[in-house]
Amino acid sequence: MVEPQFRFRDDEPAADPAVTVDNFGEQTNAAAVRLEPGDDARDLLPYLDRIRLVEVNFPAFTDGRGYSAARILREAGYTGELRAVGDVLIDQLFAMRRCGFDSFAPDAALDPTHAEAAFKVFPEVYQPAADGRNPIWKLRHGGGN
């Protein structure tokens, strides 16, 4: 269980320790799971209704597999907490938020002022992702807000 430094949710964080994907299938009462870069996020799809927390680990910030894992979970309708853990840096926050992460537990605490700016560094977005933001093409052609 890693404490998040930034959390964009109002519910109580899950108290259980996150188990590995391998153990998760067997521990039928587990509600928190941790995805490593080589894990297939789609293995979790049958269990989404009982998961409250998914930790996606970034052992190195240069390994972007966790971005796809996050979007896949959100695209499948997962609404629980999605937490980026590990080598999470200021300049990754914007993209992570777009991919559906709503909590962040960096190995090294981030400067809160820099982080706040980083979360809103771009005024608009060019493509839909997992954050529900309207892409620029939608703003151009109506249907935006």
Add this chain to the structure above:
Amino acid sequence: MYKYDQYDQAMVDARVAQFRDQVQRRVEGHITEDQFKPIRLQNGLYLQLHAYMLRVAIPYGTLNSRQMRMLGDIADKYDRGYGHFTTRQNIQYNWIKLAEAPDILADLATVEMHAIQTSGNCIRNISADHYAGAAADEIVDPRPYAELLRQWSSFHPEFLALPRKFKICVIASQTDRAAMKLHDIGIRLVKNDAGEIGAAFYVGGGMGRTPMIAPCIREFVPIDQLVTYSEACLRVYNRYGRRDNKFKARIKILVHELGKEEYTRQVEEEFAHLQTLNIEPPLAELERIKAHFTDPPFDAGASDELDLSDPDFALWVERNCHAHKQPGYISATVSLKPVGGIPGDASADQIRLMADLARDYSFDECRVTHAQNIVYPHVRKADLYALWQKLDEANLGIANLDRIGDIIACPGLDYCSLANARSIPVAQKISENFATREEEIGELKLKISGCINACGHHHAGHIGILGVDRKGVENYQLLLGGCEGDDTSLGQITGPGFDEDGIVGAVEKATDVYLANRQGGERFLDTYRRIGMAPFKEALYAPKNEIKGEPANG
């Protein structure tokens, strides 16, 4: 051509501010160099041997005169008065200071330009046919589709930390002038039997250490699924591309290791899923972009006559000009390959002159080609002689397109920290050595890379040269038979390499074998394909006392 609206401008301005802040945090020590490296790379900034290098994006190689002029002004203001046009249709500056990089990006943003994603492990600037919108043989202008993909790929949150760089190319004719099949994704716009436009996807091509020609994984993606299908290709790559070995991390290795069928199956599965998410821009967005690429106001009565009484001009027209779809017009190429010069380099004054001439003679438009030259796409034939005279006065009227002197070369060890050998001096020597023999030798595309990364496209040269490090000494391997056209092929290494002077002699021997064996109007490549490697090897590696002997069947 495309014009930013308030959204595009706001995004580029935000990027400049972001990078300025990132540089400041780096300077203040909040970010380590390891953390900063991907950030600066995705803003086009490399740390080279002597200084920072900035690579500026030129989307699908298209520029207006204001943008071209700015490229010249930047060369003067922030560099040493010149720039280097690259094989990715971009421009690089070699002597940049980190502290000034945000100012350069801010200057670029004033003319709707940027350096976003010109490097790093992300989707790079998208290239296209340099005759787009002018060529008689295209089914549609490919640039609106490239622009749609440019916007989709810009700051794409899922694909900013890919296993490796990712290059996309879009063409729309059977003749491939952009090395489409040597890209991570090559897209050929096609028409189906019903007359609808769609996209053929070629995935997993590339040069570098393991050159591969991309297989076609789908012959017709409906045009209203172009973005969605691209996203599926990328997602499979981001999830399963190799990350254990930098040299096996490109998508070509994934496609090769999975096999085309299995990779395609995974893409189709992801595509079916992504189609349910409505991530595709509406066709109205494509139409909006297309409206920026309508034909310029051609003079319908323009004459097709050309006065070719000046022989130097006649030669330039023959070699450097390309048929235009509009009667009375022609596309003209400015060769940036003067005899003994540095391929792709242009001075600030030359860049500004080329900008003025684009304004005056080509409806305010010019193009950068992957062969490191500049194209005026729409020149009235009646104006062509005046244009050529002005170019010629600035040493830009060289008539050597696709000749042996029109060499593609990477910056090599003179600048690049990855290089094993220098490319520029070899290019200069070959250019000088063959300057008087271009007519005799005919079409011959010669391409030089200073290392295995193949920025100089040596695999795709009729003659390719690869610089390697052999026990601390620069050594040059010779390749024959590469081609980037519709009949794409990869060059084969002749055998042991040569030293710097030896490689020039080796090229001469290879051309001698060609000339001795040529039948009819064969190009070097045609003769090589017909007679194979053996006669070339024989001439190149014959014992010294037999070296003069030409093949008996010549």
